[in-house]
Amino acid sequence: MPSFAVWCCEARDPEIPVGIKWETDPGSFLTRCSLTLSASEGLIFGKRLMASSLGWKRWGLLQAVASCGFFLFPWSHCSRRRMGSFLDPEIRAFLEESTEVTSSGSLTPEIRLRLLTPKCKFWWERADLWPYSDPYWAVYWPGGQALSRYLLDNPDVVRGKSVLDLGNGCGATAIAAHMSGASRILANDIDPVAGMAITLNCELNQLSPFPILTKNILNLEQDQWDLVVLGDMLYDEALADSLHGWLKKCIWTFGTQVLIGDPGRSPCSGHSIWHDLHKVAEYSLTEATRQQNNGLTTSAVWDFQP
Numbered sequence: 001m002p003s004f005a006v007w008c009c010e011a012r013d014p015e016i017p018v019g020i021k022w023e024t025d026p027g028s029f030l031t032r033c034s035l036t037l038s039a040s041e042g043l044i045f046g047k048r049l050m051a052s053s054l055g056w057k058r059w060g061l062l063q064a065v066a067s068c069g070f071f072l073f074p075w076s077h078c079s080r081r082r083m084g085s086f087l088d089p090e091i092r093a094f095l096e097e098s099t100e101v102t103s104s105g106s107l108t109p110e111i112r113l114r115l116l117t118p119k120c121k122f123w124w125e126r127a128d129l130w131p132y133s134d135p136y137w138a139v140y141w142p143g144g145q146a147l148s149r150y151l152l153d154n155p156d157v158v159r160g161k162s163v164l165d166l167g168n169g170c171g172a173t174a175i176a177a178h179m180s181g182a183s184r185i186l187a188n189d190i191d192p193v194a195g196m197a198i199t200l201n202c203e204l205n206q207l208s209p210f211p212i213l214t215k216n217i218l219n220l221e222q223d224q225w226d227l228v229v230l231g232d233m234l235y236d237e238a239l240a241d242s243l244h245g246w247l248k249k250c251i252w253t254f255g256t257q258v259l260i261g262d263p264g265r266s267p268c269s270g271h272s273i274w275h276d277l278h279k280v281a282e283y284s285l286t287e288a289t290r291q292q293n294n295g296l297t298t299s300a301v302w303d304f305q306p
Protein backbone atom coordinates (compact mmCIF):
# COMPACT_ATOMS: atom_id res chain seq x y z
CA MET A 1 0.00 0.00 0.00
CA PRO A 2 1.47 3.36 -0.96
CA SER A 3 2.14 5.83 1.78
CA PHE A 4 0.44 9.18 1.79
CA ALA A 5 0.43 12.43 3.64
CA VAL A 6 -2.52 13.23 5.83
CA TRP A 7 -3.00 16.86 6.65
CA CYS A 8 -5.99 16.51 8.86
CA CYS A 9 -8.93 14.25 9.43
CA GLU A 10 -11.87 15.30 11.51
CA ALA A 11 -15.31 13.93 12.05
CA ARG A 12 -18.21 15.63 10.29
CA ASP A 13 -18.78 19.04 11.79
CA PRO A 14 -22.27 19.30 13.31
CA GLU A 15 -22.28 23.03 12.63
CA ILE A 16 -21.79 22.74 8.90
CA PRO A 17 -24.08 25.32 7.37
CA VAL A 18 -25.87 23.01 4.99
CA GLY A 19 -29.59 22.59 4.96
CA ILE A 20 -32.32 21.32 2.75
CA LYS A 21 -35.93 22.31 2.80
CA TRP A 22 -38.37 20.02 1.12
CA GLU A 23 -42.03 20.57 0.56
CA THR A 24 -44.44 18.05 -0.82
CA ASP A 25 -47.90 18.50 -2.27
CA PRO A 26 -50.47 19.66 0.28
CA GLY A 27 -52.43 16.65 1.39
CA SER A 28 -49.67 14.13 0.84
CA PHE A 29 -48.68 11.99 3.79
CA LEU A 30 -45.49 13.97 4.11
CA THR A 31 -46.67 17.55 4.17
CA ARG A 32 -43.43 19.21 5.02
CA CYS A 33 -40.04 18.34 6.25
CA SER A 34 -37.15 20.60 6.86
CA LEU A 35 -33.90 18.79 7.07
CA THR A 36 -30.34 19.64 7.80
CA LEU A 37 -26.99 18.08 7.49
CA SER A 38 -25.57 17.37 10.89
CA ALA A 39 -23.39 14.86 12.63
CA SER A 40 -26.37 12.81 13.63
CA GLU A 41 -28.60 13.14 10.62
CA GLY A 42 -26.46 13.29 7.52
CA LEU A 43 -27.79 14.68 4.28
CA ILE A 44 -31.39 13.73 3.84
CA PHE A 45 -33.65 14.13 0.89
CA GLY A 46 -37.36 14.34 1.43
CA LYS A 47 -38.16 11.69 -1.11
CA ARG A 48 -36.04 9.30 0.78
CA LEU A 49 -38.28 9.77 3.76
CA MET A 50 -41.26 9.09 1.56
CA ALA A 51 -39.56 6.02 0.22
CA SER A 52 -38.81 4.80 3.71
CA SER A 53 -42.46 5.23 4.60
CA LEU A 54 -43.20 2.98 1.70
CA GLY A 55 -41.16 0.25 3.33
CA TRP A 56 -37.86 0.15 1.42
CA LYS A 57 -38.83 -2.73 -0.78
CA ARG A 58 -35.39 -2.73 -2.34
CA TRP A 59 -32.39 -0.52 -2.37
CA GLY A 60 -33.09 -0.26 -6.04
CA LEU A 61 -34.79 2.86 -4.77
CA LEU A 62 -31.33 4.35 -5.00
CA GLN A 63 -31.93 4.53 -8.68
CA ALA A 64 -34.92 6.73 -8.15
CA VAL A 65 -34.02 10.35 -7.72
CA ALA A 66 -35.38 13.32 -5.93
CA SER A 67 -36.75 16.06 -8.12
CA CYS A 68 -33.55 18.01 -7.61
CA GLY A 69 -31.82 15.30 -9.58
CA PHE A 70 -29.99 13.62 -6.73
CA PHE A 71 -30.05 10.01 -5.70
CA LEU A 72 -31.97 9.00 -2.65
CA PHE A 73 -29.72 8.08 0.19
CA PRO A 74 -31.39 5.98 2.83
CA TRP A 75 -28.37 5.48 5.01
CA SER A 76 -28.88 8.37 7.37
CA HIS A 77 -31.60 6.48 9.21
CA CYS A 78 -29.09 3.90 10.25
CA SER A 79 -28.60 3.86 14.00
CA ARG A 80 -25.30 2.00 13.63
CA ARG A 81 -23.61 4.71 11.61
CA ARG A 82 -19.93 4.97 12.36
CA MET A 83 -17.54 7.80 11.79
CA GLY A 84 -13.95 6.72 12.36
CA SER A 85 -10.79 7.76 10.62
CA PHE A 86 -10.50 7.12 6.92
CA LEU A 87 -7.22 5.35 7.65
CA ASP A 88 -9.12 2.64 9.52
CA PRO A 89 -8.39 -0.75 7.85
CA GLU A 90 -11.94 -1.78 8.68
CA ILE A 91 -13.29 1.07 6.55
CA ARG A 92 -10.94 0.09 3.73
CA ALA A 93 -12.12 -3.52 3.83
CA PHE A 94 -15.75 -2.44 3.95
CA LEU A 95 -15.38 -0.13 0.97
CA GLU A 96 -13.52 -2.77 -1.02
CA GLU A 97 -16.23 -5.33 -0.47
CA SER A 98 -19.15 -2.91 -0.88
CA THR A 99 -18.21 -1.25 -4.17
CA GLU A 100 -17.49 -2.26 -7.73
CA VAL A 101 -14.44 -1.10 -9.68
CA THR A 102 -15.74 0.53 -12.83
CA SER A 103 -14.59 2.83 -15.59
CA SER A 104 -17.68 2.68 -17.76
CA GLY A 105 -20.79 4.83 -17.83
CA SER A 106 -19.07 8.15 -17.14
CA LEU A 107 -17.48 10.93 -19.20
CA THR A 108 -13.99 9.82 -18.10
CA PRO A 109 -13.46 6.14 -18.96
CA GLU A 110 -9.72 6.63 -18.35
CA ILE A 111 -10.38 6.96 -14.59
CA ARG A 112 -11.18 3.80 -12.64
CA LEU A 113 -13.34 4.25 -9.57
CA ARG A 114 -14.90 2.23 -6.80
CA LEU A 115 -18.59 3.05 -6.96
CA LEU A 116 -21.89 1.70 -5.75
CA THR A 117 -23.49 -0.14 -8.68
CA PRO A 118 -26.33 -2.63 -9.12
CA LYS A 119 -23.72 -5.39 -8.74
CA CYS A 120 -23.07 -4.31 -5.16
CA LYS A 121 -24.84 -5.87 -2.23
CA PHE A 122 -25.83 -2.52 -0.75
CA TRP A 123 -27.54 -1.40 -3.91
CA TRP A 124 -30.22 -3.90 -2.96
CA GLU A 125 -29.64 -4.40 0.76
CA ARG A 126 -31.71 -3.03 3.63
CA ALA A 127 -30.87 0.60 4.34
CA ASP A 128 -30.31 0.17 8.06
CA LEU A 129 -27.41 -2.21 7.47
CA TRP A 130 -25.24 0.56 6.02
CA PRO A 131 -22.88 1.53 8.85
CA TYR A 132 -21.54 4.92 7.69
CA SER A 133 -22.81 8.32 6.67
CA ASP A 134 -24.45 8.86 3.28
CA PRO A 135 -22.02 7.62 0.63
CA TYR A 136 -21.82 10.58 -1.73
CA TRP A 137 -18.35 9.34 -2.56
CA ALA A 138 -19.89 6.17 -4.05
CA VAL A 139 -21.45 8.09 -6.94
CA TYR A 140 -19.62 9.92 -9.72
CA TRP A 141 -21.82 13.00 -10.05
CA PRO A 142 -22.57 14.77 -13.34
CA GLY A 143 -20.83 17.97 -12.20
CA GLY A 144 -17.67 16.09 -11.26
CA GLN A 145 -17.75 14.16 -14.53
CA ALA A 146 -17.89 17.33 -16.65
CA LEU A 147 -15.15 19.00 -14.61
CA SER A 148 -12.86 15.96 -14.76
CA ARG A 149 -13.40 15.60 -18.52
CA TYR A 150 -12.53 19.27 -18.94
CA LEU A 151 -9.30 18.99 -16.93
CA LEU A 152 -8.23 15.88 -18.85
CA ASP A 153 -8.93 17.55 -22.21
CA ASN A 154 -7.34 20.86 -21.22
CA PRO A 155 -4.21 19.99 -19.24
CA ASP A 156 -2.89 23.54 -19.62
CA VAL A 157 -5.55 24.63 -17.14
CA VAL A 158 -3.88 22.60 -14.37
CA ARG A 159 -0.32 21.78 -15.44
CA GLY A 160 2.17 22.98 -12.84
CA LYS A 161 -0.57 24.48 -10.67
CA SER A 162 -1.64 24.00 -7.08
CA VAL A 163 -5.19 22.66 -7.02
CA LEU A 164 -7.83 22.32 -4.31
CA ASP A 165 -10.68 19.87 -5.04
CA LEU A 166 -13.44 21.05 -2.70
CA GLY A 167 -16.06 18.35 -1.95
CA ASN A 168 -13.99 15.65 -3.61
CA GLY A 169 -16.46 12.75 -3.13
CA CYS A 170 -15.00 9.79 -5.08
CA GLY A 171 -12.02 11.97 -5.96
CA ALA A 172 -12.25 11.73 -9.75
CA THR A 173 -11.67 15.46 -10.29
CA ALA A 174 -8.58 15.51 -8.08
CA ILE A 175 -7.37 12.43 -9.94
CA ALA A 176 -7.98 14.16 -13.29
CA ALA A 177 -6.01 17.19 -12.06
CA HIS A 178 -3.19 14.87 -11.02
CA MET A 179 -3.22 13.10 -14.41
CA SER A 180 -3.06 16.48 -16.16
CA GLY A 181 0.05 17.54 -14.30
CA ALA A 182 -1.02 19.60 -11.29
CA SER A 183 2.02 20.28 -9.13
CA ARG A 184 0.18 20.10 -5.80
CA ILE A 185 -3.28 18.83 -4.93
CA LEU A 186 -5.40 18.87 -1.82
CA ALA A 187 -8.60 16.83 -1.79
CA ASN A 188 -11.15 18.10 0.71
CA ASP A 189 -14.46 16.62 1.85
CA ILE A 190 -16.36 16.80 5.10
CA ASP A 191 -16.98 13.05 4.99
CA PRO A 192 -14.04 11.07 6.41
CA VAL A 193 -15.12 7.97 4.49
CA ALA A 194 -14.65 9.96 1.26
CA GLY A 195 -11.01 10.21 2.38
CA MET A 196 -10.68 6.44 2.18
CA ALA A 197 -12.61 6.34 -1.12
CA ILE A 198 -10.23 8.77 -2.79
CA THR A 199 -7.24 6.88 -1.38
CA LEU A 200 -8.51 3.61 -2.87
CA ASN A 201 -9.29 5.34 -6.16
CA CYS A 202 -5.77 6.78 -6.35
CA GLU A 203 -4.38 3.28 -5.91
CA LEU A 204 -6.70 1.95 -8.61
CA ASN A 205 -5.28 4.49 -11.05
CA GLN A 206 -1.67 3.83 -10.01
CA LEU A 207 -1.25 7.36 -8.74
CA SER A 208 0.78 8.51 -5.79
CA PRO A 209 -1.85 9.53 -3.29
CA PHE A 210 -2.09 13.21 -2.48
CA PRO A 211 -3.02 15.02 0.73
CA ILE A 212 -6.56 14.69 1.97
CA LEU A 213 -8.33 17.02 4.37
CA THR A 214 -11.62 15.86 5.87
CA LYS A 215 -12.74 19.02 7.58
CA ASN A 216 -15.11 21.87 6.75
CA ILE A 217 -12.79 24.58 5.48
CA LEU A 218 -15.58 26.97 4.53
CA ASN A 219 -15.43 28.31 8.10
CA LEU A 220 -11.69 28.91 7.84
CA GLU A 221 -9.45 31.48 6.23
CA GLN A 222 -8.61 30.74 2.61
CA ASP A 223 -5.23 29.29 1.65
CA GLN A 224 -3.45 30.21 -1.53
CA TRP A 225 -4.35 28.00 -4.49
CA ASP A 226 -3.83 28.56 -8.20
CA LEU A 227 -7.02 26.68 -8.98
CA VAL A 228 -10.03 25.57 -6.92
CA VAL A 229 -12.30 22.97 -8.53
CA LEU A 230 -15.75 21.95 -7.30
CA GLY A 231 -17.94 19.22 -8.77
CA ASP A 232 -21.65 19.16 -8.01
CA MET A 233 -21.60 21.30 -4.90
CA LEU A 234 -24.46 23.65 -5.82
CA TYR A 235 -27.29 21.45 -4.63
CA ASP A 236 -28.37 23.44 -1.61
CA GLU A 237 -29.00 27.16 -1.00
CA ALA A 238 -27.13 27.42 2.29
CA LEU A 239 -24.11 25.58 0.96
CA ALA A 240 -24.17 27.74 -2.19
CA ASP A 241 -24.24 30.84 0.06
CA SER A 242 -21.18 29.66 1.97
CA LEU A 243 -19.33 28.70 -1.18
CA HIS A 244 -20.18 31.97 -2.90
CA GLY A 245 -18.61 34.10 -0.15
CA TRP A 246 -15.65 31.80 0.45
CA LEU A 247 -14.74 31.47 -3.23
CA LYS A 248 -15.03 35.23 -3.82
CA LYS A 249 -12.49 35.77 -1.06
CA CYS A 250 -10.14 33.20 -2.67
CA ILE A 251 -10.23 35.16 -5.91
CA TRP A 252 -9.97 38.62 -4.39
CA THR A 253 -7.16 37.65 -1.98
CA PHE A 254 -5.05 35.34 -4.13
CA GLY A 255 -6.28 35.70 -7.71
CA THR A 256 -7.29 32.02 -7.63
CA GLN A 257 -9.09 30.58 -10.65
CA VAL A 258 -12.31 28.75 -9.71
CA LEU A 259 -13.91 26.15 -11.97
CA ILE A 260 -17.26 24.63 -11.07
CA GLY A 261 -18.73 21.49 -12.64
CA ASP A 262 -22.49 21.62 -12.40
CA PRO A 263 -25.47 20.38 -14.38
CA GLY A 264 -27.68 23.29 -13.19
CA ARG A 265 -30.05 21.59 -10.81
CA SER A 266 -33.24 23.43 -10.03
CA PRO A 267 -32.91 23.83 -6.22
CA CYS A 268 -30.12 26.37 -6.68
CA SER A 269 -30.74 27.58 -10.21
CA GLY A 270 -31.92 30.97 -8.88
CA HIS A 271 -28.99 31.44 -6.53
CA SER A 272 -26.98 34.66 -6.97
CA ILE A 273 -23.78 32.64 -7.58
CA TRP A 274 -25.12 31.92 -11.07
CA HIS A 275 -24.70 35.62 -12.01
CA ASP A 276 -20.96 35.08 -11.61
CA LEU A 277 -20.69 31.80 -13.54
CA HIS A 278 -19.59 31.71 -17.17
CA LYS A 279 -19.90 28.49 -19.12
CA VAL A 280 -16.63 27.23 -20.58
CA ALA A 281 -17.68 23.75 -21.70
CA GLU A 282 -20.76 21.56 -21.89
CA TYR A 283 -20.92 17.79 -22.17
CA SER A 284 -23.61 15.33 -23.12
CA LEU A 285 -24.02 12.82 -20.29
CA THR A 286 -23.79 9.08 -20.89
CA GLU A 287 -26.98 7.07 -20.95
CA ALA A 288 -26.08 5.45 -17.62
CA THR A 289 -25.61 8.85 -15.94
CA ARG A 290 -28.85 10.17 -17.43
CA GLN A 291 -30.77 7.22 -16.07
CA GLN A 292 -29.35 7.75 -12.62
CA ASN A 293 -29.97 11.49 -12.60
CA ASN A 294 -33.60 11.89 -13.30
CA GLY A 295 -33.41 12.93 -16.90
CA LEU A 296 -30.45 15.31 -16.78
CA THR A 297 -28.90 15.20 -20.24
CA THR A 298 -25.95 17.56 -19.99
CA SER A 299 -23.46 18.87 -17.49
CA ALA A 300 -21.20 21.90 -17.78
CA VAL A 301 -18.05 23.55 -16.50
CA TRP A 302 -18.34 27.12 -15.28
CA ASP A 303 -15.69 29.74 -14.65
CA PHE A 304 -16.52 31.67 -11.46
CA GLN A 305 -15.78 35.35 -12.01
CA PRO A 306 -17.36 37.59 -9.38
Ligand SMILES: C[S@@+](CC[C@H](N)C(=O)[O-])C[C@H]1O[C@@H](n2cnc3c(N)ncnc32)[C@H](O)[C@@H]1O
Pocket residue numbers: 016018136137139140141142143144145166167168169170171173188189190191194215216217218230231232233239
Ligand atom coordinates in the same frame (compact mmCIF):
# COMPACT_ATOMS: atom_id res chain seq x y z
C1 LIG B 1 -22.70 15.70 -4.75
S1 LIG B 1 -21.19 15.26 -4.02
C2 LIG B 1 -20.02 15.63 -5.32
C3 LIG B 1 -18.77 14.79 -5.21
C4 LIG B 1 -17.76 14.97 -6.34
N1 LIG B 1 -17.24 16.32 -6.37
C5 LIG B 1 -18.39 14.63 -7.68
O1 LIG B 1 -18.73 15.56 -8.44
O2 LIG B 1 -18.56 13.43 -7.97
C6 LIG B 1 -20.92 16.62 -2.91
C7 LIG B 1 -19.75 16.35 -1.97
O3 LIG B 1 -19.51 17.53 -1.23
C8 LIG B 1 -19.20 17.17 0.09
N2 LIG B 1 -19.46 18.37 0.90
C9 LIG B 1 -20.63 18.92 1.30
N3 LIG B 1 -20.42 20.03 2.00
C10 LIG B 1 -19.08 20.22 2.05
C11 LIG B 1 -18.22 21.20 2.64
N4 LIG B 1 -18.69 22.22 3.34
N5 LIG B 1 -16.89 21.07 2.48
C12 LIG B 1 -16.36 20.02 1.79
N6 LIG B 1 -17.13 19.05 1.22
C13 LIG B 1 -18.45 19.15 1.35
C14 LIG B 1 -20.09 15.98 0.38
O4 LIG B 1 -19.61 15.21 1.47
C15 LIG B 1 -20.02 15.25 -0.96
O5 LIG B 1 -18.97 14.32 -0.99
